[in-house]
Amino acid sequence: MIKNIKQIILLYLRNPAFSLILGIYLSGAVSSRYFLYKRDFFMSEEAFTFMFLSVICLAYIMGVQIKRQLANYRASLLPHYRKRHLGVSSLWYVLFILFAFLWEKSLPPSIIFTRAGLTGIYLACLCVAMLITWVGYLSLVRVFLVLYFAVLILAIQSQSIFHMIDNTPWLNGFFLFLSLVMLLLFGIRMMKLKEGNFEYSYLLTWPPKDLIKSQFAVGPQKPGFLSVIFGDLPAAGEGKTKKYTEKRSMLSRAFHWDYIELAELKLFWIFLALLTPFYLWFVKMANELHLFYNNTYANFLLLSVTPVLIVICGNYRRIVFWGYELLKPVKKEPFILQHGFAMLMNLLLYWFLFILFFSILPGLVLENPFLNELKYWLYLFLTGSYAFVVFAWISYMSSLKSTRLMILNGLVLCLLSLLQFYEAANFPRFIILTNSTVCLLIGGIFIQATYRRWCRAEF
Amino acid sequence: MADFAIEMKNVSKELGRKKVLRDLSLAIPKGSVFGLLGKNGAGKTTLIKCALGLVRIQAGGITVLGDDPGNLHEDTKQKLGYVPQSDRIYPWLSVKQIINYTASFYSHWNDQLVHSLLNDWDLDSNDKVGLLSEGQAQMLMIILALGHEPQLLIFDEPVASLDPAARRQFLKTILKIVSDRECTVFFSTHITSDLERVADRVALLKDDKIDFCGELDVLKDEVKRLRIVAPVDISEELNISGLIFCERSHHEAIISVRGFKPEMKIAIEKQLKAEIEVEDLNLEEIFLELNR
Amino acid sequence: MKNKAKYYFQINTSSGVPIYRQIIDQVKTHIATGRIKPDTFLLSVRQVAGELEINPMTVSKAYSTLEKEGVLGYVRGQGMKVKMKSHARADLKKRERELIPLLREVKVKASQLSLQPKKVIDLLKALWEE
Numbered sequence: 061m062i063k064n065i066k067q068i069i070l071l072y073l074r075n076p077a078f079s080l081i082l083g084i085y086l087s088g089a090v091s092s093r094y095f096l097y098k099r100d101f102f103m104s105e106e107a108f109t110f111m112f113l114s115v116i117c118l119a120y121i122m123g124v125q126i127k128r129q130l131a132n133y134r135a136s137l138l139p140h141y142r143k144r145h146l147g148v149s150s151l152w153y154v155l156f157i158l159f160a161f162l163w164e165k166s167l168p169p170s171i172i173f174t175r176a177g178l179t180g181i182y183l184a185c186l187c188v189a190m191l192i193t194w195v196g197y198l199s200l201v202r203v204f205l206v207l208y209f210a211v212l213i214l215a216i217q218s219q220s221i222f223h224m225i226d227n228t229p230w231l232n233g234f235f236l237f238l239s240l241v242m243l244l245l246f247g248i249r250m251m252k253l254k255e256g257n258f259e260y261s262y263l264l265t266w267p268p269k270d271l272i273k274s275q276f277a278v279g280p281q282k283p284g285f286l287s288v289i290f291g292d293l294p295a296a297g298e299g300k301t302k303k304y305t306e307k308r309s310m311l312s313r314a315f316h317w318d319y320i321e322l323a324e325l326k327l328f329w330i331f332l333a334l335l336t337p338f339y340l341w342f343v344k345m346a347n348e349l350h351l352f353y354n355n356t357y358a359n360f361l362l363l364s365v366t367p368v369l370i371v372i373c374g375n376y377r378r379i380v381f382w383g384y385e386l387l388k389p390v391k392k393e394p395f396i397l398q399h400g401f402a403m404l405m406n407l408l409l410y411w412f413l414f415i416l417f418f419s420i421l422p423g424l425v426l427e428n429p430f431l432n433e434l435k436y437w438l439y440l441f442l443t444g445s446y447a448f449v450v451f452a453w454i455s456y457m458s459s460l461k462s463t464r465l466m467i468l469n470g471l472v473l474c475l476l477s478l479l480q481f482y483e484a485a486n487f488p489r490f491i492i493l494t495n496s497t498v499c500l501l502i503g504g505i506f507i508q509a510t511y512r513r514w515c516r517a518e519f
Numbered sequence: 520m521a522d523f524a525i526e527m528k529n530v531s532k533e534l535g536r537k538k539v540l541r542d543l544s545l546a547i548p549k550g551s552v553f554g555l556l557g558k559n560g561a562g563k564t565t566l567i568k569c570a571l572g573l574v575r576i577q578a579g580g581i582t583v584l585g586d587d588p589g590n591l592h593e594d595t596k597q598k599l600g601y602v603p604q605s606d607r608i609y610p611w612l613s614v615k616q617i618i619n620y621t622a623s624f625y626s627h628w629n630d631q632l633v634h635s636l637l638n639d640w641d642l643d644s645n646d647k648v649g650l651l652s653e654g655q656a657q658m659l660m661i662i663l664a665l666g667h668e669p670q671l672l673i674f675d676e677p678v679a680s681l682d683p684a685a686r687r688q689f690l691k692t693i694l695k696i697v698s699d700r701e702c703t704v705f706f707s708t709h710i711t712s713d714l715e716r717v718a719d720r721v722a723l724l725k726d727d728k729i730d731f732c733g734e735l736d737v738l739k740d741e742v743k744r745l746r747i748v749a750p751v752d753i754s755e756e757l758n759i760s761g762l763i764f765c766e767r768s769h770h771e772a773i774i775s776v777r778g779f780k781p782e783m784k785i786a787i788e789k790q791l792k793a794e795i796e797v798e799d800l801n802l803e804e805i806f807l808e809l810n811r
Numbered sequence: 812m813k814n815k816a817k818y819y820f821q822i823n824t825s826s827g828v829p830i831y832r833q834i835i836d837q838v839k840t841h842i843a844t845g846r847i848k849p850d851t852f853l854l855s856v857r858q859v860a861g862e863l864e865i866n867p868m869t870v871s872k873a874y875s876t877l878e879k880e881g882v883l884g885y886v887r888g889q890g891m892k893v894k895m896k897s898h899a900r901a902d903l904k905k906r907e908r909e910l911i912p913l914l915r916e917v918k919v920k921a922s923q924l925s926l927q928p929k930k931v932i933d934l935l936k937a938l939w940e941e
Binding site for chain 2 (some may be wrong): 824825826827829830831857860861864865866867868869873
């Protein structure tokens with residue numbers, strides 16, 4: 061039995077992603093304490109951010125791992141399999157929390173993190189991660205991705221969250237209770253998971269080789285689950301569309317490639333609309349967060365980067381079929397152009413949804429004076445044009461072959477995003493407008509380069 | 520009950536709106552090498568998954584080694600080995616690591632057998648699982664299912680992605696296991712020549728039901744093709760029980776029948792004053808005839 | 812000492828004739844032609860199955876059928892022993908029936924080559940006396 065548990069623990073450690081992020085977590089914790097020891101509070105806090113963010117990633121990876129371990133036949137046929145795997149996963153998470161406790165011990169009172177706050181947040185992160193992996197289904201993935209990124213963005217405001225949670229014991233208790241109940245439900249479900257269950261085959265997978273395999277194993281994307289909830293939604297794209305060859309305009313051809321996305325988009329609208337009352341209530345109630353939602357300048361990454369990631373993640377699943385689709389009687393150049401166009405349309409729609417639900421609506425409800433200022437609207441425009449750059453840049457990176465170039469590009473992009481996040485709001489209106497224009501220009505150049513590269517690419 | 524490794528009684532299974540298995544009964548005697556035949560989409564994989572309790576069934580009862588597959592006892596799991604059609608396993612582990620991992624679940628593990636199989640199949644134990652080819656991955660899965668020397672081995676299309684040499688090696692291994700110790704082997708396939716070599720019993724799955732179930736030799740004895748040449752016009756009057764397929768002109772007919780007996784030939788000969796040639800069919804031909 | 816027949820069967824797994832029957836036929840044929848002598852032991856079930864890569868149950872089915880027919884006899888601890896010389900004891904009718912399919916083929920071939928029955932019988936006789 062001990063040998064068995066050792067092997068299961070090794071299963072995690074041998075996973076490169078898990079061990080890498082575990083390393084970041086540990087080094088974040090150690091360096092944070094080190095800087096604290098050196099009385100360098102600023103660096104200590106930065107190091108803590110690493111520790112905090114890496115736990116979110118770890119939670120996510122663990123969610124994927126648990127699903128991966130339990131959504132297969134071995135879970136039913138190997139002796140003691142489920143109990144021990146779930147046991148080891150819990151063990152890992154308990155270790156993380158214990159470690160955080162140790163880390164927190166004898167912290168000077170000037171630092172506001174507490175055990176309760178840490179535990180609550182850690183568990184909440186785990187729950188979100190579980191949900192994402194559990195219902196790793198096409199469209200729902202993206203819905204939960206939004207939630208997930210929201211948590212990630214909130215993490216930047218971690219201080220205020222901790223502060224809020226510490227000061228409102230019932231909220232902390234509520235979080236803790238909710239998390240434990242969800243984890244328990246998750247555990248029970250995982251103990252009994254069978255192949256007939258709807259969530260069995262929808263597993264968020266990485267890397268692509270695996271993804272392609274799983275797509276072929278699952279078969280073509282099934283609209284069945286959607287239609288269960290929303291009647292004939294997916295059929296709207298399928299039944300009424302004309303054949304590709306009968307379509308004349310670029311727009312309708314782009315829609316042709318995109319009809320699944322559209323069904324999802326509708327779902328997304330509905331979901332967000334259902335969610336809005338809850339989070340506005342939450343925003344009104346939580347004074348600290350008030351600032352965050354009411355101050356659009358704090359939401360830069362949420363408004364600009366998240367929609368891009370959602371669009372790219374969606375398309376990433378489809379790109380593996382491009383080579384196959386190109387065997388159909390379509391020309392490569394218009395094919396790529398239409399796909400790019402479809403993605404851009406989606407980006408526009410998602411971005412619009414984000415500024416509506418995460419900035420304009422809260423602004424209206426919380427009576428934000430910014431709404432009357434031109435700068436606010438220019439800033440919103442900047443988030444859109446920056447989203448365009450990020451989209452163009454990531455698309456360009458997808459056509460790069462050299463890993464080094466890709467990492468370099470990624471680093472520059474990250475730094476640029478942070479710079480925009482911290483500095484963009486501090487400038488006057490004119491500079492913001494110039495900033496947007498430059499962004500749109502650069503984006504255009506990248507799109508052009510990407511288009512050319514993909515036209516020359518081998519599938 | 521103790522005489523059957525797997526026993527299915529009146530099992531029904533639906534996938535969505537489609538009935539895959541309807542009121543199906545099947546018993547696999549202990550110690551047999553049992554082949555499950557059926558066209559693509561006949562429901563072979565579903566049947567196997569039902570038998571293992573990997574999916575829930577809508578009606579009926581199943582026992583596996585005397586246990587309920589929906590809720591297998593840990594001791595029963597020790598005696599089970601299963602290789603699915605395709606599998607995704609942790610790609611970042613090496614062959615050796617995945618073997619150690621799997622071995623750690625079982626109370627008994629035959630290292631020697633595993634090593635000799637790795638040798639036979641030229642699998643390098645330091646290779647990463649993610650880099651193995653489809654066929655190699657299947658070999659590895661087979662090895663993992665054999666390591667704990669189970670009493671019941673279940674394979675779903677075990678040889679589908681193996682080359683002929685590896686396929687032969689696989690059959691040889693299976694035969695060695697069956698002749699060395701008490702072991703039941705149940706596998707689905709559509710490669711009939713493999714089945715003919717190793718199986719002693721077969722079942723044919725057709726239209727969500729078992730069409731034939733029994734000894735392979737009996738099947739071969741029972742399904743025959745008859746070539747009838749008669750002096751009279753026989754294009755109308757052929758009344759033969761168990762007729763599967765018939766092709767005829769005025770004086771000649773080629774018919775395939777099931778439930779054939781030598782007496783049948785004599786009877787028809789007398790009835791039509793015809794000359795009859797009986798043609799033996801191999802499993803592939805039988806498969807094609809029965810699926811007409 | 813045990814006198815093992817070093818004879819291996821040749822089977823065709825994808826023929827329409829069941830494998831056990833192929834084995835039975837070959838044992839009988841080789842007893843008749845004298846390749847397998849009386850009182851020799853046949854290879855064990857496991858050896859035959861291993862060599863031919865077929866299911867041991869099939870071999871043991873063939874052996875037990877032969878045993879029932881009186882061709883082989885089981886000697887405890889030693890295996891299957893060839894009991895009789897040929898088909899001497901099987902009744903005449905049965906033996907005749909076995910030959911008929913072959914003769915029918917001869918008949919068909921002969922009429923294709925437009926050979927008279929008498930000529931065929933002569934040829935057969937000549938073969939016999941070779």
